[in-house]
Amino acid sequence: xTAPVIADELGPRGRRRVQxxxxxxxxxxxxxxxxxxMRLFTKGQFSATRWKPFTELDTIRALWLALVNTLxxxxxxxxxxxxxxxxxxxxxxxxxxxxRWVATALIxxxxxxxxxxxxxxxxxxxxxxxxxVEPFWPLAIALMLYNGxxxxxxxxxxxxxxxxxxxEASLSLGLSYWQTMGLVLVPQAVRRMLPAIVxxxxxxxxxxALGTAIFYDELLRRADGLGNQFGNNLQMYVVVGMxxxxxxxxxxRVARRLEVRQRRRFGAAGIAVAxxxxxxxxxxxxxxxxxxx
Amino acid sequence: xxxxxxNLDLLRQGLWLTVxxxxxxxxxxxxxxxxxxxxxxxxxxxxxRAATVFTEAMRNVPLVVLLYLVYFGLPKVDLLFSPFQSxxxxxxxxxxxxxxxxxxSGINSVATGQAEAARSLGLTFLQVLGLVILPQAxxxxxxxxxxxFSAHVKNxxxxxxxxxxxxxxxxxxIGEAExxxxxxxxxxxxxxxxxxLPTGWLFSVLERRLVVHR
Numbered sequence: 001x002t003a004p005v006i007a008d009e010l011g012p013r014g015r016r017r018v019q020x021x022x023x024x025x026x027x028x029x030x031x032x033x034x035x036x037x038m039r040l041f042t043k044g045q046f047s048a049t050r051w052k053p054f055t056e057l058d059t060i061r062a063l064w065l066a067l068v069n070t071l072x073x074x075x076x077x078x079x080x081x082x083x084x085x086x087x088x089x090x091x092x093x094x095x096x097x098x099x100r101w102v103a104t105a106l107i108x109x110x111x112x113x114x115x116x117x118x119x120x121x122x123x124x125x126x127x128x129x130x131x132x133v134e135p136f137w138p139l140a141i142a143l144m145l146y147n148g149x150x151x152x153x154x155x156x157x158x159x160x161x162x163x164x165x166x167x168e169a170s171l172s173l174g175l176s177y178w179q180t181m182g183l184v185l186v187p188q189a190v191r192r193m194l195p196a197i198v199x200x201x202x203x204x205x206x207x208x209a210l211g212t213a214i215f216y217d218e219l220l221r222r223a224d225g226l227g228n229q230f231g232n233n234l235q236m237y238v239v240v241g242m243x244x245x246x247x248x249x250x251x252x253r254v255a256r257r258l259e260v261r262q263r264r265r266f267g268a269a270g271i272a273v274a275x276x277x278x279x280x281x282x283x284x285x286x287x288x289x290x291x292x293x
Numbered sequence: 294x295x296x297x298x299x300n301l302d303l304l305r306q307g308l309w310l311t312v313x314x315x316x317x318x319x320x321x322x323x324x325x326x327x328x329x330x331x332x333x334x335x336x337x338x339x340x341x342r343a344a345t346v347f348t349e350a351m352r353n354v355p356l357v358v359l360l361y362l363v364y365f366g367l368p369k370v371d372l373l374f375s376p377f378q379s380x381x382x383x384x385x386x387x388x389x390x391x392x393x394x395x396x397x398s399g400i401n402s403v404a405t406g407q408a409e410a411a412r413s414l415g416l417t418f419l420q421v422l423g424l425v426i427l428p429q430a431x432x433x434x435x436x437x438x439x440x441x442f443s444a445h446v447k448n449x450x451x452x453x454x455x456x457x458x459x460x461x462x463x464x465x466x467i468g469e470a471e472x473x474x475x476x477x478x479x480x481x482x483x484x485x486x487x488x489x490l491p492t493g494w495l496f497s498v499l500e501r502r503l504v505v506h507r
Contacts, residue, residue: 010336017417018336025339043370112486114450117478120465124474209355213454220358224365234366241354241362248353 050232054239059226066222067243073136073218074205077143081204082197084144085151090181092156103152110149118142119210135216139208147204154196158189195259202251206244219243296473297480300463307463308484314380314449314459315488319442321385326392331422333393334400344393351390356451359383364455380452380459388445395437399430432503439496443489460484 010018040046053059091103110118122138131137162185170184171177190197212221223240227233297304332344351359364379374382403426411425431438453462464481468474 014336021337022339025337025343029339029343039370045370109482112447112489113482114447114461114485116450116453117461117464117481117485120453120461121468121474121478124468128472128474206353206355209357210451210454212357220355220361224361227365234362234369237358237362237366241350241358244355244358245350245353249349252353 080144081147084148088152089155139211158193198255307460318384322388325389329393330396376457399434
């Protein structure tokens with residue numbers, strides 16, 4: 001949807017104006033780039049010594065291993081968050097009121113906390129509990145708690161968005177509550193919410209960079225260390241930033257494709273979410289009244 | 294409990310910085326978002342492409358990386374910012390990209406007839422956008438902007454990674470000794486909830502006042 005929505009077919013005067021604006025815009029963008037380039041150049045940021053490390057096998061290997069660490073914690077935390085989120089969602093939809101209350105409170109509480117606060121305190125809690133572990137686990141657990149709460153809302157929204165006839169029909173066929181959930185509702189909900197789930201997992205991958213605050217040896221921390229070693233922090237951050245963009249962009253392509261497939265198969269079913277930042281569509285669905293039981 | 298009470302002043306200072314980062318940063322994000330959205334729906338090709346690239350980059354880079362780049366990276370080219378300023382810059386750009394996407398979805402929800410009518414009345418692009426489209430578009434995205442704000446408030450914590458003296462940083466520093474970790478976590482959490490509850494309420498009031506049901 002990159003098509004301009006406000007100016008479609010322009011008249012001769014409009015076209016001239018646009019041409020003028022285009023010329024000015026090109027000049028301004030080129031000017032800004034030139035200023036940035038000159039600034040970088042005069043400060044020696046393009047000098048070979050600052051970029052050479054990126055051509056050396058050791059550096060590439062170090063960054064690659066750090067990326068593997070990033071992906072590892074993202075995968076573990078993602079899997080844990082999916083399980084935890086699923087359990088929370090089922091609990092929040094439970095027929096037993098106290099279970100529902102506890103789950104609701106837990107979800108709201110976890111969503112109100114900044115993730116970094118959880119990440120900072122998780123090692124302390126684990127230490128209090130007598131577990132002195134590598135930063136991998138506190139990071140994975142913090143990510144699991146936070147993203148689990150958000151995934152729970154996504155799952156719940158998915159289940160609530162299904163036609164109530166689905167539930168009624170399966171119950172009247174004699175399926176039990178859990179059979180209805182497991183065989184009928186959850187599979188449809190997950191399929192419908194797949195784009196949103198993938199988007200949330202991308203957010204999770206981005207958030208693993210916060211592990212740097214508790215000294216988990218992921219991409220950003222490694223880049224920081226190498227940058228100090230070679231004296232090329234700026235270049236390191238830029239390169240690592242581009243690695244994140246590349247990985248996330250590839251994943252978001254997958255999400256987009258899933259969404260399109262979803263649309264084609266089920267009409268306008270899929271709900272697009274690009275992360276916590278726009279969970280609105282999901283929440284609008286979830287705030288719809290709880291279906292009659 | 295004592296640890297929290299003894300350091301109440303520090304925590305209050307941290308909360309104040311979090312408030313500043315939240316409000317100023319979000320104001321900055323709003324400006325960035327409107328400009329980016331305007332570029333993306335406008336007729337000027339290069340601006341559209343530049344805005345698209347910028348938005349995608351911002352949405353796919355972790356905020357920490359961005360803050361590191363501003364705070365630790367830019368000094369290499371003699372651009373020095375305090376942790377607070379770096380946080381403000383980074384967060385305005387980061388939240389601004391999400392803001393742009395939100396506003397753009399609002400713009401897309403305004404019936405095309407509106408823009409066509411405005412243009413046939415002879416309004417220029419900026420007039421069409423500023424006088425006709427945006428006022429209607431922003432009304433439809435009050436709730437999403439509210440959600441964006443609460444995400445933004447929580448993201449201010451990330452400024453702690455570059456040493457901005459805000460609530461999460463303070464709580465973490467005080468809680469260096471593990472013993473009272475739980476109390477501090479609760480105290481800091483209350484600080485964030487103190488910000489999120491009233492603004493959540495404010496946005497729902499705004500939503501009721503502004504949204505036109507069609």
